[in-house]
Amino acid sequence: MEPVFDLRSDTVTRPTPDMKRAMIEAPLGDDVLGDDPTVKRLEALIAGMTGKERGLFFPSGTQANQTAVQVHAGRGDEVLLERRAHIFNYEGGAPAALAGVQLHPIDTADGALRPADLEGRIRPVDEHFAQTRLVCLENTHNGHGGRIYPIADMEALSRWARDRGLAVHLDGARLFNAVVASAVPAARYAACADTVSICLSKGLGAPVGTCLVGSAEAIARARRVRKRLGGGMRQAGILAAAGIYALERNVDRLADDHVLAKEIAAGLSELDGIDVDLAHVQTNIVLVRVTRPGLAAADLVREVGERGVRAFDTSPSQIRLVTHLDVPESAARDVPRRFHEALRSLSSPAAKGGPH
Numbered sequence: 001m002e003p004v005f006d007l008r009s010d011t012v013t014r015p016t017p018d019m020k021r022a023m024i025e026a027p028l029g030d031d032v033l034g035d036d037p038t039v040k041r042l043e044a045l046i047a048g049m050t051g052k053e054r055g056l057f058f059p060s061g062t063q064a065n066q067t068a069v070q071v072h073a074g075r076g077d078e079v080l081l082e083r084r085a086h087i088f089n090y091e092g093g094a095p096a097a098l099a100g101v102q103l104h105p106i107d108t109a110d111g112a113l114r115p116a117d118l119e120g121r122i123r124p125v126d127e128h129f130a131q132t133r134l135v136c137l138e139n140t141h142n143g144h145g146g147r148i149y150p151i152a153d154m155e156a157l158s159r160w161a162r163d164r165g166l167a168v169h170l171d172g173a174r175l176f177n178a179v180v181a182s183a184v185p186a187a188r189y190a191a192c193a194d195t196v197s198i199c200l201s202k203g204l205g206a207p208v209g210t211c212l213v214g215s216a217e218a219i220a221r222a223r224r225v226r227k228r229l230g231g232g233m234r235q236a237g238i239l240a241a242a243g244i245y246a247l248e249r250n251v252d253r254l255a256d257d258h259v260l261a262k263e264i265a266a267g268l269s270e271l272d273g274i275d276v277d278l279a280h281v282q283t284n285i286v287l288v289r290v291t292r293p294g295l296a297a298a299d300l301v302r303e304v305g306e307r308g309v310r311a312f313d314t315s316p317s318q319i320r321l322v323t324h325l326d327v328p329e330s331a332a333r334d335v336p337r338r339f340h341e342a343l344r345s346l347s348s349p350a351a352k353g354g355p356h
C-alpha cells in the first residue's frame with residue numbers, strides 16, 4: 001500500500017507516543033484558578049523563548065488573535081492589516097462580531113507591510129473617523145505561501161507604527177518556521193510587536209493549543225478577555241504538556257519540512273500544466289498555480305486525491321501543499337510523480353469526454 005501524503009495543512013499532525021506519554025504524566029491543577037503547574041511551565045517557556053514577560057495558553061490561534069485584537073482595540077476602532085491576513089480571512093468575522101472593530105486591509109506583493117504601504121492610512125482624530133489603534137502583522141504569511149517577513153522590514157514597520165502611537169500584534173502562528181528558515185531569533189521578531197500568537201498545533205506537532213506572549217500588563221488583560229471568550233480551561237496541563245514537548249523537541253526539525261517543501265516544489269516545477277515559483281518557497285508551504293487552460297484547481301485536487309495526495313485548492317487556479325512532521329521523505333519523489341499522473345489522466349480523451 002502506497003503512503004497517503006496529507007498535505008492539506010501542518011495541523012493534521014498527530015501526537016507521537018512520546019508526546020502522549022508526556023501528556024499523561026504531566027502534573028495538573030486548575031488553570032482558571034491559576035494553579036496548573038504544567039500550564040505555568042509552558043507559559044514561562046514560551047515567554048523565555050520570545051523574550052516577553054509573560055505567556056498565556058489558548059485552545060486555538062483564532063482565540064489568541066481575537067484576544068489580542070480586543071486587548072489593543074475596542075468597538076469602532078480601526079485595525080490595519082494585510083489583505084490576505086488570517087485575521088481578516090479565516091477567523092469567522094470575529095473582529096466584527098466579537099471585538100466590534102473595523103478592519104482596513106492593505107494589499108502587498110509578499111504579505112509584508114512596509115511603512116510606505118501604511119503612509120496616510122492612519123485616520124485623523126475627528127468624530128467622522130474610526131480611530132486607528134492597531135496594526136496586525138503575520139509571519140510566516142499563510143496566504144502568501146509561507147513567506148518570511150524580512151526582519152529589517154518588520155523592524156521598520158514596528159518603529160513606524162509605535163512612533164504614531166499604534167499597538168502592534170504579530171500573528172506568528174508559524175513564527176518558528178520563520179525563525180528556523182531565517183536564523184533570526186524569535187525574540188528579535190517578537191520585539192517588533194506588543195503581543196505575539198504562536199501555534200503549537202501546526203508544524204510543532206501538538207494536538208491543540210496556541211500561546212500569546214506580551215508584557216505582564218497585556219497578558220493580564222488578555223487573561224480577562226480569554227475568560228470572557230470561554231477559553232479558560234481547567235486541567236489544561238494535559239494539553240500544555242504536549243506544547244512543552246513540541247517546543248523542546250520539534251522546533252529545529254522544522255528545517256526538514258522546509259527542505260521537503262523545496263524538493264516537492266522543484267519536482268512540480270518540471271511538470272507541464274502547473275507552475276511553482278521556487279523563489280517563493282521559503283518555509284513549509286508550496287503554492288501551485290494551475291496554468292493549463294480549462295483545468296480547474298479543484299479537478300486537479302480531486303485527481304491527485306485519488307492517487308493519495310491530499311491538498312486544498314485555495315482559488316480556482318491555485319493549490320496549496322503544506323509539509324509537516326508526518327510527511328515521509330518519499331514525498332519529494334512521489335508527490336510530483338502523482339501530480340504528473342493526475343495531469344496526464346486529466347488530459348486524456350477519456351477524461352475530456354468523461355461524465356460530469
Ligand SMILES: *Cc1c(COP(=O)(O)O)cnc(C)c1O
Nearest residue numbers: 060061062063086138142171173
Ligand atoms: C492556523 C493559523 C491561525 C490559527 O488557527 P486556529 O485553527 O484557530 O488555531 C492563525 N493565523 C495563521 C496565520 C494561521 O495559519
